[in-house]
Every structure is written in structure tokens, then in C-alpha cells.
Amino acid sequence: MxxxxxxxxxxxxxxxxxxxxxxxxxxxxxxxxxxxxxxxxxxxxxxxxxxxxxxxxxxxxxxxxxxxxxxxxxxxxxxxxxxxxxxxxxxxxxxxxxxxxxxxxxxxxxxxARTGYPTWIKILSAAIASGCFLIMFQGKWSDFLPAFVAGGAGFSFLGYFHRLVPIKFFAEFLASLLIGTMAYLWVIAGLGHDLDKIIIGSVMPLVPGLLITNAVRDLMAGHFVSGVSKGAEAFLTAFAIGAGIAFVLSFYNGEGITG
Structure with a gap:
């Protein structure tokens, strides 16, 4: 009108x-x-x-x-x-x-307006999602608690690291490094069994799913600049997560980390 x-x-x-x-x-x-x-x-x-x-x-x-x-x-x-x-x-x-x-x-x-959920709800949701992803990837119920704790702690410290280090890549790298270390400690203590399943479930809340989806949809709609840039950002996030986990696995290589 x-x-x-x-x-x-x-x-x-x-x-x-x-x-x-x-x-x-x-x-x-x-x-x-x-x-x-x-x-x-x-x-x-x-x-x-x-x-x-x-x-x-x-x-x-x-x-x-x-x-x-x-x-x-x-x-x-x-x-x-x-x-x-x-x-x-x-x-x-x-x-x-x-x-x-x-x-x-x-x-x-x-x-x-501040319409987002409180921080503690986000952390709790990430922790529950980590445990559920563990089960979805055919993990054992005995590993639910390790994935719950590691996933919640990793998501919590992601926000803290991002405020401490405003570069997103390093915040995600440190958060995944924390998740890998906690998962390893759970396995060493005998309270966790499948290290790979615990890690996979715990890092899922950090995976940039919406960013990847938007990148693909923008590319399909012909917005190549936005699609490629969002895809590159998603790739860097995935690389940061993978690098943090790889650092933990390489550091403790050969010590029976797979349970």
C-alpha cells in the first residue's frame, strides 16, 4: 500500500x-x-x-x-x-x-529485545543433546553421562572462550580441545568406554548445522558470494573442531584411548 x-x-x-x-x-x-x-x-x-x-x-x-x-x-x-x-x-x-x-x-x-533462552537452559540443552547424539550414533548408555558432562562443559566454555578470545576459530578450537580432554579423562577413569562415541556426541552442539544449510540454500538461490562465504565459515568451524579433537588424540596416541 x-x-x-x-x-x-x-x-x-x-x-x-x-x-x-x-x-x-x-x-x-x-x-x-x-x-x-x-x-x-x-x-x-x-x-x-x-x-x-x-x-x-x-x-x-x-x-x-x-x-x-x-x-x-x-x-x-x-x-x-x-x-x-x-x-x-x-x-x-x-x-x-x-x-x-x-x-x-x-x-x-x-x-x-532479549528473546533468547537463559544461558543455563542453553547449556543444559547442549548437554542433553550430546547424550542423545551418543545414543543415536549407537553408543552405550553407560557413556551417556560422560557425553552429557563433556558436551555441556564444551558448550559452556565456548561462550566463555569467545568472550576471552574474540576470534571465533580459536574459541571453537579451545572448546573442542576441552571436550576431547574431558572425554579422555572419563575413559582413563574407567567411567567411559567408547572414546570416539563420547567425542562425537559431545561436539555435535558445536557443529554449524544452520550455517551449512543456509550456505547450500543461498548457493541454490544463486547468491554465490553469500553461499561461498557462509560455506567457508562453516568449513573453518568444522576445521577448528576437528583440530582440537585431533590434538587430543595425537597427544595421547598409543595409550589405549579407544577403551
Whole structure:
């Protein structure tokens, strides 16, 4: 629905903020561009262009009052609830229920809201998931507790290491190194049996599953820059996890670590 009182700058603000929220919280590149395009059309701007990468968004509006803006994406996480809420706001805009000013205020509230789960719930979920992955990979129930503890501790220290060392690669390497060491200690103490199953189950919460999925979907949608860059980021994460585990296995090689 056309909003004649809105300026191109106000419309661009709404589109960029919507795209920023989605991209920072796990949205795919093509979904971000599609949402920004629909919002601009709903506000009476048929000729808009966007270029989205994992680290930035460029948005431009053609016409007498041409507007081009760039926004930097410096932090990315996973909060699909925010992506869903932004989609709901986009649908309300398309139905003509919101003006640019109202939509912008709603998006600011979404952006600043702390909708994530408490840290202790995330750690507990990672610990339970580690134990369940162990069983899924045909591990023994007697190894459930070692995987539970190692997976929860690894996920917990991942956040701590990331705050201590802001380079993601090293935080993931240290977290996987901790998981491998704890798994080895459980086996040495006689409380764990299959070291490989314990390690595999414990590192699963660190695996970048959403990142890999988004990389494939972006590549299939023709967004090669974003797809390749997300794929490279997923590869580095996988390499960091593998390097940490390999360091533990090579350090204790030949000492009966396989139980």
C-alpha cells in the first residue's frame, strides 16, 4: 500500500533494519532480500535494489529522490524467533496495517529485545543433546553421562572462550580441545568406554548445522558470494573442531584411548 507521506529515507530505514535483524539472527540471504523488496513495494517503492552479504547490506531506491544506504553486520547468531517476528511485521506492512514510522518502532523493539533462552537452559540443552547424539550414533548408555558432562562443559566454555578470545576459530578450537580432554579423562577413569562415541556426541552442539544449510540454500538461490562465504565459515568451524579433537588424540596416541 502506498504511503505518500513517507520519504525514501524512512522507507530505507525500515528495510535496512528488517534485513539487519534477519541477517544477524540466522536468516538466509535470499529471504532477507525478498523481505526488503516486499516492504519497499508495500510502501509504494517498486524500484528498489539490495545487495546482501554476511557482513553487510546495501540498499538503494531509484527515483527523483534516490537513496542508497549501507549497513554493516558485525555480529551473527541464531535466533529464529526474531526472524519469524520480522516476517510477521513484513506481512502486516504488506497488508497496509503499518506506516513506516510504526514499522520502524516495532523493528527497533524486536532488535533490542532479549528473546533468547537463559544461558543455563542453553547449556543444559547442549548437554542433553550430546547424550542423545551418543545414543543415536549407537553408543552405550553407560557413556551417556560422560557425553552429557563433556558436551555441556564444551558448550559452556565456548561462550566463555569467545568472550576471552574474540576470534571465533580459536574459541571453537579451545572448546573442542576441552571436550576431547574431558572425554579422555572419563575413559582413563574407567567411567567411559567408547572414546570416539563420547567425542562425537559431545561436539555435535558445536557443529554449524544452520550455517551449512543456509550456505547450500543461498548457493541454490544463486547468491554465490553469500553461499561461498557462509560455506567457508562453516568449513573453518568444522576445521577448528576437528583440530582440537585431533590434538587430543595425537597427544595421547598409543595409550589405549579407544577403551
Amino acid at each position: 502506498e504511503q505518500p507521506s513517507a520519504t525514501n529515507y524512512e522507507i530505507a530505514q525500515v528495510c535496512l533494519l528488517a534485513g539487519k535483524i534477519m541477517l544477524e539472527n540466522g536468516g538466509e540471504t535470499y529471504r532477507v532480500e525478498d523481505t526488503m523488496s516486499h516492504v519497499a513495494q508495500a510502501f509504494g517503492v517498486p524500484n528498489s535494489h539490495s545487495f546482501v552479504t554476511p557482513t553487510g547490506i546495501i540498499f538503494s531506491i531509484d527515483g527523483p529522490e534516490q537513496t542508497t544506504r549501507l549497513i554493516r553486520i558485525s555480529a551473527r547468531s541464531t535466533d529464529l524467533h526474531k526472524v519469524t517476528v520480522v516476517n510477521a511485521v513484513s506481512r502486516r506492512i504488506s497488508q497496509g496495517e503499518l506506516t513506516p514510522a510504526e514499522a520502524y518502532r516495532l523493528l527497533v523493539d524486536i532488535d533490542t
